[in-house]
Amino acid sequence: MSAPMLSVQQVSVDFATEDGTVHVLDGVSLAVGRGEIVGLVGESGCGKSTLARTILGVLPPHISTVSGGRVVFDGENLLDMPHRRLARDVRGRRITLIPQDPYQAFNPLFTVGTQIMDLMRTKSPAPGGLSGRARKRFDRDRVIQVLEAVNIPSPAEALKKLPHEFSGGQLQRLMIAMAFLPNPELIIADEPTTALDVTIQAQILRLLRNMADREGVAVIFTTHDLATAYQLCDRVVVMYAGQEMEDADTDSFFASPRHPYTYGLLGSIPGKNAEVREIPGEMANLADPPSGCRFRTRCARAEVRCAEARPPVTECAAGHVVRCFNTANEQVAT
Amino acid sequence: MGYASVWKILPIVLSRAVWVVPTLLGLIVITFVLSRVIPADPVALAAGEAATVEQVEALRVKLGYDRPILAQFGTYLGNVFVGDLGRSLFTDREIVEDLADRLPATIELTLVSMFIAIALGIPLGILSAVKRNSLMDHLVRILSVGGLAVASFWLAIMLQLLFSMRLGWLPLSGRYSGFAPESATGLLLLDALLDLDFDSLSIALQHITLPALTLAIPSMATIVRFTRAGVLEVLNSGFVMYERAMGFPESTILFKYVFRNALTSTVTQIGLVFGLLLAGAVVIEAVFNWPGIGLYAYNSILQSDYNAIMGFTLWAGGIFIFVNLIVDIVHSLIDPRGTA
Numbered sequence: 001m002s003a004p005m006l007s008v009q010q011v012s013v014d015f016a017t018e019d020g021t022v023h024v025l026d027g028v029s030l031a032v033g034r035g036e037i038v039g040l041v042g043e044s045g046c047g048k049s050t051l052a053r054t055i056l057g058v059l060p061p062h063i064s065t066v067s068g069g070r071v072v073f074d075g076e077n078l079l080d081m082p083h084r085r086l087a088r089d090v091r092g093r094r095i096t097l098i099p100q101d102p103y104q105a106f107n108p109l110f111t112v113g114t115q116i117m118d119l120m121r122t123k124s125p126a127p128g129g130l131s132g133r134a135r136k137r138f139d140r141d142r143v144i145q146v147l148e149a150v151n152i153p154s155p156a157e158a159l160k161k162l163p164h165e166f167s168g169g170q171l172q173r174l175m176i177a178m179a180f181l182p183n184p185e186l187i188i189a190d191e192p193t194t195a196l197d198v199t200i201q202a203q204i205l206r207l208l209r210n211m212a213d214r215e216g217v218a219v220i221f222t223t224h225d226l227a228t229a230y231q232l233c234d235r236v237v238v239m240y241a242g243q244e245m246e247d248a249d250t251d252s253f254f255a256s257p258r259h260p261y262t263y264g265l266l267g268s269i270p271g272k273n274a275e276v277r278e279i280p281g282e283m284a285n286l287a288d289p290p291s292g293c294r295f296r297t298r299c300a301r302a303e304v305r306c307a308e309a310r311p312p313v314t315e316c317a318a319g320h321v322v323r324c325f326n327t328a329n330e331q332v333a334t
Numbered sequence: 335m336g337y338a339s340v341w342k343i344l345p346i347v348l349s350r351a352v353w354v355v356p357t358l359l360g361l362i363v364i365t366f367v368l369s370r371v372i373p374a375d376p377v378a379l380a381a382g383e384a385a386t387v388e389q390v391e392a393l394r395v396k397l398g399y400d401r402p403i404l405a406q407f408g409t410y411l412g413n414v415f416v417g418d419l420g421r422s423l424f425t426d427r428e429i430v431e432d433l434a435d436r437l438p439a440t441i442e443l444t445l446v447s448m449f450i451a452i453a454l455g456i457p458l459g460i461l462s463a464v465k466r467n468s469l470m471d472h473l474v475r476i477l478s479v480g481g482l483a484v485a486s487f488w489l490a491i492m493l494q495l496l497f498s499m500r501l502g503w504l505p506l507s508g509r510y511s512g513f514a515p516e517s518a519t520g521l522l523l524l525d526a527l528l529d530l531d532f533d534s535l536s537i538a539l540q541h542i543t544l545p546a547l548t549l550a551i552p553s554m555a556t557i558v559r560f561t562r563a564g565v566l567e568v569l570n571s572g573f574v575m576y577e578r579a580m581g582f583p584e585s586t587i588l589f590k591y592v593f594r595n596a597l598t599s600t601v602t603q604i605g606l607v608f609g610l611l612l613a614g615a616v617v618i619e620a621v622f623n624w625p626g627i628g629l630y631a632y633n634s635i636l637q638s639d640y641n642a643i644m645g646f647t648l649w650a651g652g653i654f655i656f657v658n659l660i661v662d663i664v665h666s667l668i669d670p671r672g673t674a
Binding site for chain 2: 053056058086087088090091092093096097099101103104105106107108109110118119122123162164178
């Protein structure tokens, strides 16, 4: 496999809180290839949103520090890149964001068109030679075309409306449009359906998948729902307490899951006949994480060595890595 | 430019304007009732110490204070509606005329104060929020808390001592040195500007500096605090996070998007701040001998000239209602969502 477009290597992020330093990310690694859709799955608080913000370089200032690792995008470490260049050339242009809550992400006092055109002013994919009126026409055409692609009825009219005049589903379509407008290489979709009605969620996911396939854009899709990841993603990465626990392509992941935490997640999906099992205990306290494996306090198969040493990340099959001592063991934990 | 069009806000303006009538009516009732429940006899005061009981009663009948309270109120209300606020119990002059003579001085003073409070308050509030917890922020916060806490009359006297008595840079009091030039609008600064009379402008400016500044300080402190809080709240909002993540230029985020959202709360404050200015004007005009309505009210209060006090209260209340109507309109222009 050639070098991936994005590779997150051993990234650690600390937050300063009242309870002391919290290691929100602890040596996370993952890779995204061109055009690949990667699902980042985990409970709330597992660090998936923090990872998304780390890649975008928009961690909350003052309280957070990246204490280690690299985020290599197209050969360059984004963590070293000067802030101005990152904001101008990468964010919103080569890497864009679909936020969790479209109601919050639009400024309520400005028309959708104003906000979209402000994005295009600095992030338009217009060829360098275009300027003035030609550039304006290009931008306008591109906006209309992408709004049509995300099924916004009468785009020209929609641009004149204020955010509160749209439904949540439509707002999220607009957010998706904005993520695609700059013609990026990578889109970070941070739980893009959580704030939406269940009936809308499937539509939005299908739209995202179709758009990404058509434009050949890679997507990092964070979710707490394995079923969604199964439908949407090429690869699935399961995170727990700031670490990736298992990382495999979707087929291999669902055919032969290896990590006890993954079994837990799979068991907690409500099915027709199967009884829903929950994972016992609560998310590890990140201010004072358990020694050794971070999951061992909730793991049905924890052994003595799990408390003594940190389990290695091992490749148990081609492209299938797992952070556990028990990689050979495949039976479903009870 | 994305701001709400006039047609869209017209219903909001009308619905607010309709409320002006009952509000004014309530104001008139309250002023009237207050003037009648105060445990002093305005007629006796007006008649003077030497007057006999018969003379006081005769004056009472003449002024109509012997009639039933509701009848008095009816007459008063009717008079107010035709613009008659009665006569001063002391000078026997028409109160409307007294107020009209003094109005321009107060309007000039409050407008300049308002301008100072807004022009300094909003930028300081924004700066303080953007540079949160910096030395600058702490300084601004100390000054704004101090500005609210300090007594205006004390500050006024201290400034007079410093700038007029010790340094001699600015005049001690009054609105103009000698006789003010013939005035078309009654606003000396505006007249001087229109006539390109820079000597007069300079004299008038020197006179207005200290009173306007002193009057502006509590209002400015309020505006600083609300702007700071507003900007901080907006900086933490989801759309700022989104715009940053999408690499919007920081200047666009701050001056276009954050500014307008933060302004909605500040603008609402400005209406209330105007009340501070009106109340402050009474004290400041008295200290600086500024020939405006505040000084008139101050003198009227000392003399228990009830009709004049009622006249001032009505004027102040009316202008306050008017300013807040304008604030509502401006607010609906900034926030197009129609919060009527």
